[in-house]
Amino acid sequence: MKETMFIDPQRCIGCRSCVAACRECSTHKGYSMIFVDYIDRHETTATMPTVCMHCDEPTCALVCPADAIKKNEDGVVMSALEPRCLDCRNCVNACPFGVPKYNSTMHLQMKCDMCYDRSSEGLKPMCASVCPTGAISFGTYEQIVPLRRTKPVNAHVFGNQVVETKVYLMLPTDADEVNVDGCGVFEGRVRSDGQKGEESWLDTQVEETGKNNEF
Amino acid sequence: MFQKMREGEIRGLMSVCNNVMVSLPDTNKVRESLEGLDFYVCIDFFMSESARYADVVLPGTAWSEDEGVTTNGEGRVLKINKASEPPGEAKPDWWIVQQLAKRLGREKFFPYTSTREMFEELREASRGGTADYGGISWERIERENGVFWPCPTDDHPGTPRLFEERFYHPDGRAKFHAIEYKGAAEKPDGEYPLILTSGRVVFQYLSGNQTRRIKFLVDQCPEPYVEIHPDTAREMQIRDGERVKVLSRRGDGIFPALIVKTIRPDTIFIPYHWGEQLAVNQLTNPALDPISKIPEFKACAARIEKIHSRELPILGQGRQGVSQNEVQKGK
Ligand code: SF4
Ligand code: SF4
Numbered sequence A: 001m002k003e004t005m006f007i008d009p010q011r012c013i014g015c016r017s018c019v020a021a022c023r024e025c026s027t028h029k030g031y032s033m034i035f036v037d038y039i040d041r042h043e044t045t046a047t048m049p050t051v052c053m054h055c056d057e058p059t060c061a062l063v064c065p066a067d068a069i070k071k072n073e074d075g076v077v078m079s080a081l082e083p084r085c086l087d088c089r090n091c092v093n094a095c096p097f098g099v100p101k102y103n104s105t106m107h108l109q110m111k112c113d114m115c116y117d118r119s120s121e122g123l124k125p126m127c128a129s130v131c132p133t134g135a136i137s138f139g140t141y142e143q144i145v146p147l148r149r150t151k152p153v154n155a156h157v158f159g160n161q162v163v164e165t166k167v168y169l170m171l172p173t174d175a176d177e178v179n180v181d182g183c184g185v186f187e188g189r190v191r192s193d194g195q196k197g198e199e200s201w202l203d204t205q206v207e208e209t210g211k212n213n214e215f
Numbered sequence B: 001m002f003q004k005m006r007e008g009e010i011r012g013l014m015s016v017c018n019n020v021m022v023s024l025p026d027t028n029k030v031r032e033s034l035e036g037l038d039f040y041v042c043i044d045f046f047m048s049e050s051a052r053y054a055d056v057v058l059p060g061t062a063w064s065e066d067e068g069v070t071t072n073g074e075g076r077v078l079k080i081n082k083a084s085e086p087p088g089e090a091k092p093d094w095w096i097v098q099q100l101a102k103r104l105g106r107e108k109f110f111p112y113t114s115t116r117e118m119f120e121e122l123r124e125a126s127r128g129g130t131a132d133y134g135g136i137s138w139e140r141i142e143r144e145n146g147v148f149w150p151c152p153t154d155d156h157p158g159t160p161r162l163f164e165e166r167f168y169h170p171d172g173r174a175k176f177h178a179i180e181y182k183g184a185a186e187k188p189d190g191e192y193p194l195i196l197t198s199g200r201v202v203f204q205y206l207s208g209n210q211t212r213r214i215k216f217l218v219d220q221c222p223e224p225y226v227e228i229h230p231d232t233a234r235e236m237q238i239r240d241g242e243r244v245k246v247l248s249r250r251g252d253g254i255f256p257a258l259i260v261k262t263i264r265p266d267t268i269f270i271p272y273h274w275g276e277q278l279a280v281n282q283l284t285n286p287a288l289d290p291i292s293k294i295p296e297f298k299a300c301a302a303r304i305e306k307i308h309s310r311e312l313p314i315l316g317q318g319r320q321g322v323s324q325n326e327v328q329k330g331k
Helices: A017-022 A090-094 A126-130 A141-147 A201-209 B002-006 B027-035 B093-103 B115-126 B138-144 B215-220 B230-236 B322-326
Strands: A004-007 A035-038 A047-050 A101-103 A108-110 A136-139 A151-158 A161-171 A178-180 B012-016 B039-044 B056-059 B068-071 B076-080 B194-199 B226-228 B243-247 B252-259 B267-271 B285-288 B300-306
Touching (some): A017 A126, A126 A136, A136 A141, A141 A151, B002 B027, B068 B115, B230 B252
Parallel strands (some): B039 B056, B194 B267, B226 B252
Antiparallel strands (some): A035 A047, A151 A161, B243 B252, B243 B300
16 A cells, blocks of 8 residues: 555644544444644644554554554554453553544544555545545655645654654654654754664664564 | 514514524524514424424424435535435425415415425526526436536536626626725724624534534533633633623623634634523624625624622533533433
8 A cells, every 4th residue: 555644734624524524434433533633722723633643663552462453564553453452551641642542332442544444445544535625635655745835744753762654744844853842842843963862662662572563 | 574573563483494592693682572473383303492482393304304406505406315214203394384385275386296396396497597407407416416507408517617708797797896894883882892703613503403412512512602812811810711701782691711812802702503591692783784684793892791600600401501401412
């Protein structure tokens, strides 16, 4: 699958069509796995959709004691496998993007799987198929990026941890990465020193455990 | 019209899918009008704030329970298909009107047996006119994914973009009119120093009679609030979330403050989708635009008062307004 998602927060008008479309899916009917939030309602009416970013090295999968979260050959991180999932909610707490939620009644980890049933067959995920503004686009890099003046970024710096993702954020800056500083303020600035700090917990985990999350 | 009801000139009313107690300005006067009527028949597919004042409430159908044609904002004529049968005793609005006509001895003017026959009449009636539906059939709508009007004949492709060649004026040109700015009928003054504007939020639809029953939407926007600029709020020492009284010459209501920089300091905003003591339309001005006859929902004079906690209405179901009691429990 060459296609991926491009999230362009500048274009979001907060209509929540994506949420309504996501709730229609029969596996999690009535509950959305995409979230649209006001960024800071006191300052602005700006809103932003949050989907699973489909990390190259998914933190959610690394912290899962039951090995229930798998990344498939297309780089899509699938929702937790229901028979394995223990409802421990490690993934809920660990995801740097705050994506997974847990629905106890349905024994379901609520995490976007890019509508893999649709996207693997070339159909757009539900949210991307309804978004009226292109805030959520689904397509190949070559298709989407030339249509935008914003810059596709898929490296996210959380302190010492760099998370690379399958999903791109479209940003109005020259930055090659998104920088999230300690107090949770979204800055999107370039790291001036250009160097990495000490090795992140995530990287050590990957090295020490040799845990990979392929099927 | 509601003025004429209060004056006694209009004695009866039949409303179809119209929740006037939420969506008309100056609801206190609207209530007076409804209460003074000799007879009020309300057709709606959910019990509404307005239906409570009716002598007879007839259950109508939602759009998904009837079939027919609608023309959307881009001029595309669309077909709506029936997805489910109306529940209980609910009947399509057109059927109710037709039965009334029959029982009032006017059957010959309403000879339809289906919505399709009505559409066929619309095609005939509009033939040769500006909004010509003559060439649009249900089959064409299905086949072509909607047909753009005007479409005078069966082989006419429809008009996806109006006025590409000429406008309807005899010379084919458009006319520009300079409009002199007059401002709102009621301007802020010493007593009511703020401009109150009303509008919508994305979580609720129209008078809220459908969306206030859906827990998912109610959870996201359970009640109206008043948007206030931080400068105005600071002057009055209003905190975010604090309930304040908003008053106009016509009424007042208590709303929680939402302090945002996205509103002008001289203006406050309240969304309109709720009824009774939560209705911003208790406050709005029924003055009409002289040409379009649209009420001045968007501007009237108002003021904010801080309130003491003992003035707060009792919290809980009562506070949340009548129709909230009817919100579906559970999912
Ligand atoms: S964004 Fe969160 S939920 Fe999605 S793959 Fe990365 S860590 Fe897992
Ligand atoms: S559908 Fe698109 S514009 Fe609407 S809320 Fe979702 S992301 Fe934003």
